[in-house]
Amino acid sequence: MYICMDIGGTAIKYGTADANGVLITQDAMPTEALSHGGPGIVQKVCHIVESLRGDAAEGVAISTAGMVDTASCTITYALPSSIPNYTGTNWRTVIEGRFSLPCSVENDVNCAALGELWKGAGKGAKSLFAITVGTSIGGCLIVDGHVVHGTSASAGEIAYMRVPSGRLHENCSATRLVKDVERTKALPEGSLDGKQVFALLDEGDASAKDAVEALIASLADAITNIVCVANPDCIILGGGIMAREAVLRPLLEARLRERLVPSVYGATKVAFAATQNTAGMLGALYHFLQEHRVHS
Structure with a gap:
């Protein structure tokens, strides 16, 4: 089971899925990007992972707004007027350091495209x-x-x-x-x-x-x-x-x-x-499976 997230300026969509891209659970919460910025998003994501990981989670797949260095899982640039203090966030350090789970990160438009390729x-x-x-x-x-x-x-x-x-x-x-x-x-x-x-x-x-x-x-x-x-x-x-x-x-x-x-x-x-609202999560998972060479 994989934890999937799609971080946008308005909402964070999240859920769990199996390696075949079947979504098991889905939910969302407000991003509150302007009021809480990058640190607030990190806090929300950690809360989501903590609530979903259980004993079965095999990784965390993230789709996010902003420019992304996929190799290091770092946000290289996010428009300050959209998500302040998000540039420089390293999701690998956050997720692997706190939860000992592998993660992957890709830009949200790229994830939407991957979701459409895989399931749409x-x-x-x-x-x-x-x-x-x-x-x-x-x-x-x-x-x-x-x-x-x-x-x-x-x-x-x-x-x-x-x-x-x-x-x-x-x-x-x-x-x-x-x-x-x-x-x-x-x-x-x-x-x-x-x-x-x-x-x-x-x-x-x-x-x-x-x-x-x-x-x-x-x-x-x-x-x-x-x-x-x-x-x-x-x-x-x-x-x-x-x-x-x-x-x-x-x-x-x-x-x-x-x-x-x-x-x-x-x-x-x-x-x-x-795939509509699920494209980002599905694409994030597809990217994770590619990065970690998991066969769906």
Whole structure:
């Protein structure tokens, strides 16, 4: 039995699973990142491990926000405005030192991609690129079952990609979508959220339609760049906004058909994430099993 965690800025999802990726228990607690910072997260995680380990725990698999050195299990950088005093946290020292349990740590977007590869929409793919569209936008390239980290462990950081409309983070995120609609409708900042924007879209609101189409255009530009460079079997789309597949798929496919050579468009599968809220925990476990060479 393995203890799995997915540490985000808002919540820590956690549970136990067997080596086949079957979740036995699941729960969550608020991260309280801004009020307690990194030390508070460490305290919460230790409390979770203590409560779940019993005599059967074989390891702790962690998915986390922030940039991660997977070899040392260290958070190399976390945005202070999101999780203060988290940079430098060494989870191996914390977990192995206190509980004598092996651990592994990987970035949350990478874990979500691994979860989709193992149990979700990417099952069976030899290569895939996973994209999460939320407050910002993140990405992960997987080849032959392993995350491609790159020289500085920043492969897949598509938020910094340049597309015709500018930097991708500034043009393809829930934040930009909401702000565009608020500005067009002359509403104060913070008046809307993503769900409300899509509710307006369902009602035929022109400002919501224009904002969603602009987001999809930037996303299609990014996917085109990714496909031209990596040519993966599959593009997997996740994150809160991408839950609206029925609305977004036709728009995205139309844009991609315009941008990609027909043979490339036809060979590239576009899938929407299937594992939802469990992707991070499942991916963390898959990474642990890889790191510790456990056969599932």
